[in-house]
Amino acid sequence: MANQSNANTRLVNRLLLVVVAMFGFGFALVPLYDVFCDLTGLNGRSVQRVDALAQSLVDDSRVIKIEFVTFDKTGKQMTFRPQAQYLQVHPGEMKEVTFTINNPLSHLQIVQAIPSVSPGQASLYLNKAECFCFNQQSLEPERVSEFKLKFFIDKDLPKNIEVLTLAYTLYPIEQPVVAQVLRR
Amino acid sequence: MNTLTETASHDTEHHHGPAKGIKRWIFTTNHKDIGTLYLWFAFIMFLVGGAMAMVIRAELFQPGLQIVEPHFFNQMTTVHGLIMVFGAVMPAFTGMANWMIPMMIGAPDMALPRMNNLSFWILPFAFLILLASLFVEGGGPAFGWTFYAPLSTTYSGDSTALFVFAVHIMGISSIMGAINVIVTIWNMRAPGMTWMKMPLFVWTWFITAYLLIAVMPVLAGAVTMVLTDKYFGTSFFNAAGGGDPVMFQHIFWFFGHPEVYIMILPAFGIISTIVPTFSRKPLFGYPSMVYATASIAFLSFIVWAHHMFTTGMPVFAELFFMYCTMLISVPTGVKVFNWVATMWRGALSFEVPMLFSIAFIVLFTLGGFSGLMLAITPVDFQYHDTYFVVAHFHYVLVTGAIFSLIAATYYWLPKWTGVMYDIGLAKLHFWCSLISVNVLFFPMHFVGLAGMPRRIPDYSIQFANWNQLISLGGFAFGLSQLIFLALVIKACRKQGEPVPAKVWDGAHGLEWEVASPAPYHTFTTPPEIK
Ligand code: HEM
Ligand SMILES: [Cu+2]
Numbered sequence: 041m042a043n044q045s046n047a048n049t050r051l052v053n054r055l056l057l058v059v060v061a062m063f064g065f066g067f068a069l070v071p072l073y074d075v076f077c078d079l080t081g082l083n084g085r086s087v088q089r090v091d092a093l094a095q096s097l098v099d100d101s102r103v104i105k106i107e108f109v110t111f112d113k114t115g116k117q118m119t120f121r122p123q124a125q126y127l128q129v130h131p132g133e134m135k136e137v138t139f140t141i142n143n144p145l146s147h148l149q150i151v152q153a154i155p156s157v158s159p160g161q162a163s164l165y166l167n168k169a170e171c172f173c174f175n176q177q178s179l180e181p182e183r184v185s186e187f188k189l190k191f192f193i194d195k196d197l198p199k200n201i202e203v204l205t206l207a208y209t210l211y212p213i214e215q216p217v218v219a220q221v222l223r224r
Numbered sequence: 225m226n227t228l229t230e231t232a233s234h235d236t237e238h239h240h241g242p243a244k245g246i247k248r249w250i251f252t253t254n255h256k257d258i259g260t261l262y263l264w265f266a267f268i269m270f271l272v273g274g275a276m277a278m279v280i281r282a283e284l285f286q287p288g289l290q291i292v293e294p295h296f297f298n299q300m301t302t303v304h305g306l307i308m309v310f311g312a313v314m315p316a317f318t319g320m321a322n323w324m325i326p327m328m329i330g331a332p333d334m335a336l337p338r339m340n341n342l343s344f345w346i347l348p349f350a351f352l353i354l355l356a357s358l359f360v361e362g363g364g365p366a367f368g369w370t371f372y373a374p375l376s377t378t379y380s381g382d383s384t385a386l387f388v389f390a391v392h393i394m395g396i397s398s399i400m401g402a403i404n405v406i407v408t409i410w411n412m413r414a415p416g417m418t419w420m421k422m423p424l425f426v427w428t429w430f431i432t433a434y435l436l437i438a439v440m441p442v443l444a445g446a447v448t449m450v451l452t453d454k455y456f457g458t459s460f461f462n463a464a465g466g467g468d469p470v471m472f473q474h475i476f477w478f479f480g481h482p483e484v485y486i487m488i489l490p491a492f493g494i495i496s497t498i499v500p501t502f503s504r505k506p507l508f509g510y511p512s513m514v515y516a517t518a519s520i521a522f523l524s525f526i527v528w529a530h531h532m533f534t535t536g537m538p539v540f541a542e543l544f545f546m547y548c549t550m551l552i553s554v555p556t557g558v559k560v561f562n563w564v565a566t567m568w569r570g571a572l573s574f575e576v577p578m579l580f581s582i583a584f585i586v587l588f589t590l591g592g593f594s595g596l597m598l599a600i601t602p603v604d605f606q607y608h609d610t611y612f613v614v615a616h617f618h619y620v621l622v623t624g625a626i627f628s629l630i631a632a633t634y635y636w637l638p639k640w641t642g643v644m645y646d647i648g649l650a651k652l653h654f655w656c657s658l659i660s661v662n663v664l665f666f667p668m669h670f671v672g673l674a675g676m677p678r679r680i681p682d683y684s685i686q687f688a689n690w691n692q693l694i695s696l697g698g699f700a701f702g703l704s705q706l707i708f709l710a711l712v713i714k715a716c717r718k719q720g721e722p723v724p725a726k727v728w729d730g731a732h733g734l735e736w737e738v739a740s741p742a743p744y745h746t747f748t749t750p751p752e753i754k
Contacts, residue, residue: 047411048335055403059441066445066475070460073471082538083468113464154463160538211464 081164084157090167098132099195109207131195143179150213162204165194253337262319269311276304281698297681298366305369317490327735330414330751335407343400350393357383373461373472377453388451395440402436416753428493443479477528485524491628502578503570504730509562516555533604549599576650580631591619612672638727642741643720656704663697
């Protein structure tokens, strides 16, 4: 009988270990998901941040169309617009676009723009030297604010990609987001 | 399996019988008592969840909004799903496991009787909390049983904390139940009960229990993340803070797909027990049944994204999950083949458990076919989130899991109560259920293919006729289950002919070696297994 209950305890402990490990695994899926997306470019979030000077040579033989799309998810009737609907660029060529956000409210607003590139793979080749999406932005009341994006497309962009879309979604930051959970 | 046990000696082992009154049920550590508690609890939850389904079908009887508010409708679909999955199907299988596994392997009880008591008694509280959440201001959970973020985070009501808490308790309960099953099967088998002699019900539960301890913690993690996103400012699923709502779906379905197999593997075990009994032949291909169960369990971990074909995955991932999903139908097909081969040239008879089992084989397979259709990525873009999906999972869950549970009840109820139930009522229950369940779920294929979305309280006028028929089928199916309730109550009151130890002449297995009704303690000395 004592033997039996020892065996039971040992097995229970092992099974509990599996339970704890799987609970941890559920949370480990979060960084794993990010790493996976970063490596593959899935989800269009892996835009590269680069130094403004780190330009490569310009490839004049190709023209890439880059489209800009904006969404306002603040629920506060902001007008969020790119200065141009699209640009034609050569890979390697540094370009600048201005985005405008109109804050119609009578008090200061804090927002965060989240980028997404499609096709997802292309996000690995979009290099940003400067972007308003790197930080939270404060919007003066009843004013139109201007924000800059400086980017170039890597000349190793796969040949089959001729058009890419860069979308920004604007989110309100009501209370400061406490934990930027496990993220870069 | 041949067994030599002196049935008579067990009858004299009544030295300590059950305690008297309510305390017997609260403090019991007896596997049969706990099995009974689980089964009654599951049945009550089945009726409660069923009542919610009746509200849903009443609203959908006509197009337009007439009976309930859309927000309440959403609460009904959500809580119906949660109750049926976690309150009815899973506890019912655990109840079967408690009752039958010790008797089938020749053990005196479950390995961890006190934990067994605890794992049952926390369940009613989980569901009280869940049901109470319907009455708080702003209503209960209304985001679907899948609680996708941001519906469950940004857009959910204040009751979400209650929902999370309830799911945690349900998870802990099933994890404890699963650990108990695994330890019992590893350590308590009677001498001579080797792995490949174990009854298939025991095998399938053994594998299911491993699935449970692997994925219930992931579910617990998912609800915890929802909780902290909603109340503590984390951003697991919040894009503004760097999170990703699509990730919620990956985590949920990593749990969710194995979960659907948790609800069907024990059913496979039940059908594999009943079909040979009434075919009077041993089960065809026993080892292949074991291997098929194990491969289904393994594959169930690598198909989760077939629920997410429309989330914008890259083509490679769509193809990977499509092929893996289709691969599952191979071991599933092996099982169906073996059941049919068992019946082939058998001396068939059609007692009620067999009727439900045959209905299971036909209708579950139908659900498998619609699953295969859904697994084809390009067509899933049309079927996804329509009533076609609702038809699919009700065929596998109602005419699959629930029918197997009913079959098991009709098979073992005489062993539990010692009397034969009212066979006339049972046949009435079978035919009413069989007809109404198909009137209820079959036309859902049609309206789904025609584009009727799921989880919406209103629909376009062209779906009206089918929906009326579906609702009528639904009411009829719901009422039919009251026949079952009456029958079980009658049997528990011992109204019926007493039955011998071996209730069915074609049956095999240790549970038929003990007297009927099964004495409070069985196999206190292990049986000899040849
Ligand atoms: C041959 C076997 C099966 C295949 C190929 C299959 C395939 C699928 C697919 C592709 C979906 C997603 C449909 C969509 O949302 O667009 C689905 C949904 C579902 N399946 Fe299956 N399935 C199979 C067996 C089962 C079994 C055995 C069960 C449970 C006992 C089950 C339960 C479910 C449930 C509950 C859903 C819906 C989940 C929800 O969105 O609420 N399936 N199935
Ligand atoms: Cu699935």
